[in-house]
Amino acid sequence: MALTSKxxxxxxxxxxxxxxxxxxxxxxxxxxxxxEFADKFNQLDTDNVEPMVxxxxxxxxxxxxxxxxxxxxxxxxxxxxxxxxxxxxVPKIL
Amino acid sequence: MNREYExxxxxxxxxxxxxxxxxxxxxxxxxxxxxxxxxxxxxxGFPGTLPVLxxxxxxYAIKTGLALNCxxxxxxxFDRKNYFYPDLPKAYQISQYYMPICKxxxxxxxxxxxxxxxxxxxxxxxxxxxxxxxxxxxxxxxxSLVDLNRGGxxxxxxxxxxxxxSAQEARAYLENLRAILLFAGVSDCKxxxxxxxxxxxxxxxxxxxxxxxxxxxxxNLNSFRALEKSIEYEVRRQINAIEDGEELIQETRTWDExxxxxxxxxxxxxxxxxxxxxxxxxxxxxxxxxxxxQVSESMTELPNQARQRLVNDCGLPEYDASILTLTPxxxxxxxEAITKYNQPKIVSNWIMGELNRLLNVNNMEIxxxxxxxxxxxxxxxxxxxxxxxxxxxxxxFEEMFSTGKKPEEIIKEKGLLQISDEDTLKGMIDEIVAxxxxxxxxxxxxxxxxxxxxxxxxxxxxxxxANPAIVNKLLQERLSRE
Numbered sequence: 140m141a142l143t144s145k146x147x148x149x150x151x152x153x154x155x156x157x158x159x160x161x162x163x164x165x166x167x168x169x170x171x172x173x174x175e176f177a178d179k180f181n182q183l184d185t186d187n188v189e190p191m192v193x194x195x196x197x198x199x200x201x202x203x204x205x206x207x208x209x210x211x212x213x214x215x216x217x218x219x220x221x222x223x224x225x226x227x228x229v230p231k232i233l
Numbered sequence: 234m235n236r237e238y239e240x241x242x243x244x245x246x247x248x249x250x251x252x253x254x255x256x257x258x259x260x261x262x263x264x265x266x267x268x269x270x271x272x273x274x275x276x277x278g279f280p281g282t283l284p285v286l287x288x289x290x291x292x293y294a295i296k297t298g299l300a301l302n303c304x305x306x307x308x309x310x311f312d313r314k315n316y317f318y319p320d321l322p323k324a325y326q327i328s329q330y331y332m333p334i335c336k337x338x339x340x341x342x343x344x345x346x347x348x349x350x351x352x353x354x355x356x357x358x359x360x361x362x363x364x365x366x367x368x369x370x371x372x373x374x375x376x377s378l379v380d381l382n383r384g385g386x387x388x389x390x391x392x393x394x395x396x397x398x399s400a401q402e403a404r405a406y407l408e409n410l411r412a413i414l415l416f417a418g419v420s421d422c423k424x425x426x427x428x429x430x431x432x433x434x435x436x437x438x439x440x441x442x443x444x445x446x447x448x449x450x451x452x453n454l455n456s457f458r459a460l461e462k463s464i465e466y467e468v469r470r471q472i473n474a475i476e477d478g479e480e481l482i483q484e485t486r487t488w489d490e491x492x493x494x495x496x497x498x499x500x501x502x503x504x505x506x507x508x509x510x511x512x513x514x515x516x517x518x519x520x521x522x523x524x525x526x527q528v529s530e531s532m533t534e535l536p537n538q539a540r541q542r543l544v545n546d547c548g549l550p551e552y553d554a555s556i557l558t559l560t561p562x563x564x565x566x567x568x569e570a571i572t573k574y575n576q577p578k579i580v581s582n583w584i585m586g587e588l589n590r591l592l593n594v595n596n597m598e599i600x601x602x603x604x605x606x607x608x609x610x611x612x613x614x615x616x617x618x619x620x621x622x623x624x625x626x627x628x629x630f631e632e633m634f635s636t637g638k639k640p641e642e643i644i645k646e647k648g649l650l651q652i653s654d655e656d657t658l659k660g661m662i663d664e665i666v667a668x669x670x671x672x673x674x675x676x677x678x679x680x681x682x683x684x685x686x687x688x689x690x691x692x693x694x695x696x697x698x699a700n701p702a703i704v705n706k707l708l709q710e711r712l713s714r715e
Contacts, residue, residue, distance in 0.1 A: 149506070153315075153506055155317055192308060192332070192517045193310065193513075193516055194513070197516040198518065198519045199516070199518060199519055200285060200515075201286050201287070201288035201291070202259065202285045202287055202288065203288060204253050204254050204287050204288065204289035205253070205254065206253055206254050206259055206260070206261045207260075209258075209271070209272055209273030210272075210273065210274070211270075212269050212272075215272055215273075216269065221376075223378055224268075225268045225269055225270075226268050226269065226379055226380055227269070227319075227378065227381070228376055228377075229319040229377050229378075229379055230376055230377075231374050231375060231376055232318070232319065232377060
């Protein structure tokens with residue numbers, strides 16, 4: 140199940156990455172290695188095995204519904220690259 | 234409506250749960266706060282933070298599931314839905330894809346006296362996204378501003394089966410769903426504030442065809458009216474396209490409230506590829522039978538139970554019962570009124586008539602009004618005692634509604650007491666009869682209208698305050714002497 144260059148391009152778009160043709164070839168190769176490795180799992184007989192839901196032996200980890208105030212707005216926005224009137228400022232979307 | 238085609242509608246409803254804090258962090262969910270003042274490193278998507286699930290959100294989801302006759306999952310878990318958008322700081326939304334908390338439910342609707350059961354495919358928990366503010370429109374803006382206060386609020390997405398066959402059925406479904414959510418106490422369901430949001434999947438197919446037509450998803454529906462109008466528009470558009478031999482495409486369209494049309498947003502070609510996978514940061518949720526029983530015990534009357542009670546115990550028509558159970562506040566108002574004034578149909582008429590009219594005109598909910606049930610009861614007792622006429626009562630009611638004053642106070646202030654004193658009325662009748670000899674002639678010649686003319690004149694002279702029964706009696710006596 141080798142990845143085609145079209146699929147690599149699709150993934151690049153989803154990840155908002157601009158790739159050169161060399162990079163596309165490089166990543167296609169690397170991703171195919173990963174897929175091949177993961178394919179080894181298919182050699183296991185899992186007919187009577189329930190799909191695993193979670194790796195750790197934990198469940199029902201809850202918080203109670205009580206407010207804990209967060210940082211001030213100035214603190215929150217400290218690391219933002221652009222700010223306007225208390226908002227994060229981002230480039231146009233469409 | 235073209236009879237050769239059948240409309241098929243399914244709804245996806247997002248409900249903001251009424252938790253005090255967000256679903257995965259302890260930030261407040263208070264509506265209307267200054268931008269970015271209810272945000273912590275967790276819901277801002279800072280690296281190194283971890284989500285911790287709000288127990289109350291799970292409880293509300295179980296409650297909703299029970300109210301919608303769903304199966305509650307024994308094991309439920311969360312997945313990541315990946316996409317880039319500035320209102321989603323982590324670049325993924327935590328949602329439930331593989332193992333939703335509720336599935337296979339239903340709710341019953343009634344349209345034009347036909348009852349129908351609408352299937353509910355699933356209901357799952359997820360986090361809300363932030364809010365974007367554009368300068369001008371989304372396409373013409375130079376840049377956008379992000380407020381993350383709403384980001385991370387607890388949402389329940391409720392997905393119906395494509396079981397609805399008209400815009401009216403879709404509206405009835407949403408109204409019933411809203412009533413159930415309000416009675417269950419899990420959400421405020423304010424469409425204007427966005428705590429209840431609805432997308433509609435609409436397709437048409439030739440009558441008799443079993444496979445579904447090409448489906449269009451309509452977004453941006455923030456009122457019942459918008460839902461109904463947009464489906465009607467979309468069905469017309471799709472039928473016209475088919476009739477003209479055009480091929481419909483599966484796409485997302487937005488409802489343009491101003492122009493009353495749907496407009497294309499994006500097609501399936503650029504449809505999202507969300508690459509769902511289990512969120513390793515969140516442990517699964519195990520829901521025991523004991524927990525379900527506990528939630529079930531905490532539930533109070535639901536709309537359909539209340540409807541039955543109003544029909545069986547109060548003797549109200551089904552229609553009245555369905556209107557009075559649209560919101561818990563309406564039902565509470567009714568219940569309070571009839572404990573003090575045991576005439577359910579009269580109380581119901583006032584709520585469905587005058588009260589709902591004033592609420593609609595002012596675009597208000599009953600809980601926002603200053604009127605209390607006890608004051609309506611006082612008013613009804615004043616009518617019964619003959620202190621005011623039924624007609625004047627409506628004027629008094631309007632004043633009660635807008636000022637919150639007691640009926641007696643308004644009657645006193647405005648001098649609206651009903652005139653029942655026979656001598657006063659007799660004097661006035663004498664004057665009117667003397668001033669209109671021609672109408673008296675008409676009356677003697679058997680013209681029914683003439684009698685009404687005299688009643689009208691007297692009501693005018695007394696500004697509607699004359700007691701109609703006494704006026705009728707006195708006028709008949711007086712005219713019989715002519």
